[in-house]
Each structure stands twice: as structure tokens, then as C-alpha cells.
Amino acid sequence: MIYQRSFILIALATSLSLVIADTTSICYSFGVDYTDERSYFINSLSTDDFTSVSYFQGCNQGVADVLFVNPDDIEYLCSQIPTTPENELQLSTCPIKKNQMGSGHWLLLILGNNGDGQPFAWQRDLYLTVGPQATTTYTPTATFSITTTPMIAQTTTTTSTDIITTGPLSTVTLPSGTAKRTKTITPPATTTTSTKTMTKTSLTLTKNFAVTTKTVTATCTTPGRPGRPDKPCRYSPTLLHPDALVTPTIIPKLHRFIRKSDREVDYEWARARVEAAKARRDVKAQEAAAPLERRAPDAPVLTVTLDTPVNTTTTITAPATTTTESVLLTTTSTSTLPPATVFSGLFTQTITLPIPTKTKVRFTYATTTKTITFAATLTKTKTTTPTFSVTACKKLGGHFW
Template identity: 80%
Template sequence: MISSRSFLLTAFSALLSVVSADTNSICYSYGVDYVDENSYFINSLSSDPFTCVSYFQGCNSDVADVLFVDPDDDEYLCTQIPTYPDNELEMSTCPINKNQMESGHWLLLVLGNNGDGQPFAWQRDLYLTVGPQVTSTYTPTVTFSITTTPIVTQTTTTTSTDIITTGPLSTVTSPSGTAKKTKTVTPAPTTTTSTKTMTKTSVTLTKNFAKSTKTVTATCTTPGRPGHPDKPCKYSPTKLHPAALVTPTIIPKLNRFTRKSDRQVDYEWARARVEAAKARRDAKARDGAQLERRAPDAPTTTVTYDTPVNSTTTVTAPTSITTQSVLITATSTSTLPPVTVLSGVYTQTITLATPTKTKHKFTYATTTKTVTFGATFTKTKTVTPTASVTACKRLGGHFLS
């Protein structure tokens, strides 16, 4: 037996649901990741099931059926989604994988009874291009910059003079009995070498190239709430027979007694229809419909090579001038005057100091200077946790690769 307290609670709940339900409410559906009258790319290399995200406004507490229709009118009954509360993002999963789909005009039907309110049947026209995702490879380039300085050598001349003194070339004999004369003897000269050392610097360039990897977590890109409600359904499904197609939902006309909130919804619906019509006209004017950037699948994904190409650029600095000495040797010869020798008498000999001559000599000492120049290439590796992918899908978003 049911207790009186349980009976009262049940009755109160039923009464509350009747009071909270709006029998005149119109339940509007909005696409998030796939919006009515837009074109999208589907990656045929993906084995993921097709999913779509919607939100609702003005609905009673109930669920909506989602039907996915391919260009050949084959129907796929997707998972149901709740229609209450307002503006909550709800994801429906369809029993068809992306690699089983084909290009063409697809339909998404959102159907429901709206509790005790007016039944609804909304339609999203989607133009899908199904194909393999193209992989674009990017080879990064690292440029090394070095500076070279031209060197111009100026020459200065240094003259080293060797002075050679030679003995007398002749002897003069004086008559016997003359005064005693002095004979001067000059020793052979000695040579002293003066060495000057000059330093030359040789520059060796060493290129240093380093690589590092930085790991970041991918960021989910969400389209937000586009604000374009779906249009009334024109397609007659075979797997479902919604009451809204038997008695189509009527958009109430505006009058001065219409509530402000209802007028706002109706204005949004009408404005969305005008924008959709403009989008269709623009698509026909272009050569093929362009794909929406917010589509979950991107037509092209970019892969960055691990090893970049490196090149070297040379910058020429102002000219540097160095001075180098060059030795020129000159010889100067002097001859002593004739020596007078007295015949038959003792001749006194005077030996002069030994003359010296200085010879200059240049030598070179070479030192090597090593200059190291380089650069570091940092590759950013993006990781996407599985849990993040699921959460992103439920928001109607996608990860940029």
C-alpha cells in the first residue's frame, strides 16, 4: 500500500510538472558544430562516428530525436538528446562512421513532441565534402649569421744597411831614413742579427646547431553559439513519424500583445532565415561552396619535420687595415787609404776596433682563434589527451593541428 506521504509527493510532482509545462511553447533548435545551410569537410580517413551538437530554447522538459539523412535518402537514427534546460549543449551520435560517408547534400532532422507543448520538426541542410585529409609538410629553416671583416695589408719598408770596410788597396814605400810611420790594421767586421717577430692571427669558424623539443597541450576551438535556429522540416522521414509533420508547427504572428521574449525569438528566427538565404545566394555566385573553418575536420593538416634545414648568411663588415714591414738590405763599402810602409825600419802597427754591422730579420708567429657561432631550433610538439577530445566534441569544437 502506498503511504499517504508518498501519494502526496507524487501528486505534488505531477502538479508541478503541469504548472511548469507551457502548452503554447515553441521549441527552437540550433546547430553548433554544423549549422543549417553551410558547407563542411569530412575526413574520410577517420573511423570516428558522425556526431552533431545542438542546443534548444523555449522548450519543455523532453527529448528530441535526431535523424541523419544521406544524399540517397538513407536514414540513420542518432541518439536522443534532452531539450531542456535552455542553451545547454547536447551531442548526438549517429550510427555511421566518417569513412562511410559520401560527398553531397545531407540532412539533419531534429524532431520532438516538446512535452505538453507544440511538437516540433526542424531541418538542417548540410553540404558535405568527404575526402582524405591532406598532409602538408613544413620544413623549418634555421639561418646562421656570421660577420666577415676584409683585411687590407699596407707595406712599410725598412732598409738594413751592411757597412763593409776593406783594407788599403796599395802600399806606399817611403824612402829609407824617413820618420817612422804607423800602419793601421782594420779587423774583419762582425755581423749582429736583429730579429723582429710579427704575429699573424688565423680565424677558424665552428658552427654549433642545437635542437630542443617543447611539448604543449592542444587547445579546443569552439564555435560558440552561432544563433541560427533551424528551419521547419520539409523532408518526410520513414523511420520516424513526428506529430509536427502531421500538424506543422505554426510560427505565431507578431501583435502588440505578444510577449517580449516571444517577439525576440521570432525576430531571431526571421533574421536567421534571411541570413541563410543570403548565404545560399553567395554560395551560388562563387565557384563551389567554401568549407566552414569551424568544422570538426580540417581539410589540411600540417606536419613539421624534426630536422630543419640550416643555411649560413655572411655579413661583410668594414675593411680592417693592417701594416706589415718589409726588409730591404743595402750594402755600403768603404776602403781605407793606402798604407805607408818604411823599408828597412821597424813599422809600428795600430789595430783599429773591430767594426760591427747589424742585419735586420723578420719572423712570423701564427696564432689560431676559434670563433663558435650557432643557433637553437625549438620544435613544439602538441599532445591531445583522449579525455580532452571527448570534452571538446561535446562542445561542438575541434583541435587545430
């Protein structure tokens, strides 16, 4: 029984030690998606609520209030976020949509009591450019490359001669006597034609164009964890009156507060508001002189890829190729036999020669068609983003563009 009581007392002491706050601790806040003294682009076409992600270090168990202040000092009380566990990302949602916001110098205040420790009030200065997201349209293009080879025809000429023999056209009669000559008759030549066929190839081109779609899941891009905490709050809010601004001077080395009277606090609050207003006017003047850098979490430009691609053809000219073609020319040569001699009263022997044969070559051309098919495939990438992934990514302070 004594042992059981001792065990209960030890367990109770242990649990009490876990909840006892460190009265000297300083609770620091860090911005993730929006960090102090940075410029950002906000899509005015978005109906999403403005959200911010923070994490904490050195805090007692408790919650932090988040206050969002526009350039006209209108305050929006956002959802509370826990300050523990340490280094865990916490998402706060503000009651203003992005399409209700305007460009200028905004403030994000992180306020809390830090349990029984030192209260805190931190500030992030954000320079926001609010405008419609521009859209660029991209038309995918598939290019076909064709190589053509020009042809140069070189002609060689071959000439054939047809010899025509005629006659005799007259007869010579000699006095009677012994025939010493033989009459020779040459019959006309018979011509045969030999045909040689030359083949030419004609090319036709056929394009085969295909489009395939590849679906991928978008990945979340996170900004990482900055190593610099938020700076002390210089703005005096009206919706909340944090203890850290009631006792505004914190000396970390001594880990103590300097308490002031209500009159002193009211005076310092008024002075702080004047200084904050002046600082914000100076920032507005700088913004007018130099454009703001547009960064995450909203993309200034949205690129849209058209569904119907276009295809073009480029022609590459190769060095010329020379071909040789033969051309046949025919000429005619006529020869006349001498007059035939006839011996009157005597027998004349006549010899008929065999019929001569001539061969003529003729060229003809035949054309064949060869079809060349060349193909190109365009792969489109379609990115899908599940709704639950968007929510999870936003909690990490990330984005999908």
C-alpha cells in the same frame, strides 16, 4: 495529523506543477558544430562516426529525434537527444562514418513532439566537401649567424745597408825619409742579428647545436553558441513521420495548429519533397560553379613537423680591417781603402782600429690559434591530446586543430 496531510498535498501540487507541460511553448533547436546554410570539410580518412551538437530553448521535457540525410535522400537515424535542460549542449551520433560520406548537400533534421506542447521539425542545410586530409611536412631549421672580418695587409718596407770595407789592395813605396803618415788598419765588421717576432692569430669556429622538446597539452576550440535557431523543416522524411509535418503550419502568434485531412497532408508531403529536391539541385549547381568554403570541424590540411631539424650557417661580412706588416730589405755597399803608403827604411807606425759592430734586424712570424664556439638551441613543441579530452571536446562541438 492535519498539518502533515496539508504538507503532503502542497508538496504533491508543487511536483505536479513542475511536470505540467506548456502546451503553447515552441521548442527551438540551435546547431553548434554544424550550423544551417554553412560549408564544411569532412576528412574522408577518418573512421569516426558523424556527430552533431545541438541545444534547445523553450522546450518541454522530452527528447528529439535526429535524422541525417545524404544528397541522394538516403536517411540515417541518429541517436536521440534530450531537449532539456535549456541551453545545455547535447551530442547525437549518426550511424555513418566520415569515410563513408560523399560531398554534396546534406540535411540534418531535428524532430520532436515537445511533450504536450507544439511538436517541432527543424532543418539544417549543410554543404559538405569530403576528401582526404592533405599533409604538409615542415622541417625545422636552426640558423647560425657568423660575422667575418676580412683583413687587408699593408706593407711598409725598411731598408738596411751593410757597408763592407776592403783593402788596401796595393802598397805605395815612397823614397826614404821621415815617416809622416800612420798606417791605419780597419778590421772587418762583426754583424749581430736581432730577431723581432710578429704574432698572427688564426680563428677556428665550432658549432654547438642542441634540440630540446617541450610537451604541451592541446586545448579545445569551441565554436560558441549561434544566436539563430534552425529553420522549419522543408524535407519530408520516410523513416519518421513527425507530428509537426502532419500539421505543418504553425502560427506562433496564435499558438495553435491548423489540422488538415490525410489527403491534404499526403499532397503537401509530395509537393514538399519535389520542392526540396529542386532546391538541392540548385545548390549542387552553385557548388559546381563556386568551390565550398572549408571550415571546422575537420582540418583540410594537417601539418607534420619532422623530428630531425636541419641547421644552416649564414655568413655576415663586416667592414675590412687593415693591418700593417714590416718587411726588411738589406743592401750591401762596398768601399775600398786607399793604397797603404810604405816609407822604405823608416819605421812606420800601424794603428789597428777596433772591430766595428753592426746590428741587423730580422722579422719572424708566429701563428696562434683561437677557437670560437657558438651555439644554437632549437625548441620543438610536442602536443599531446588525451583521449578523454577529445571526447569532452566533441560533446562541446569543438575541435583540437
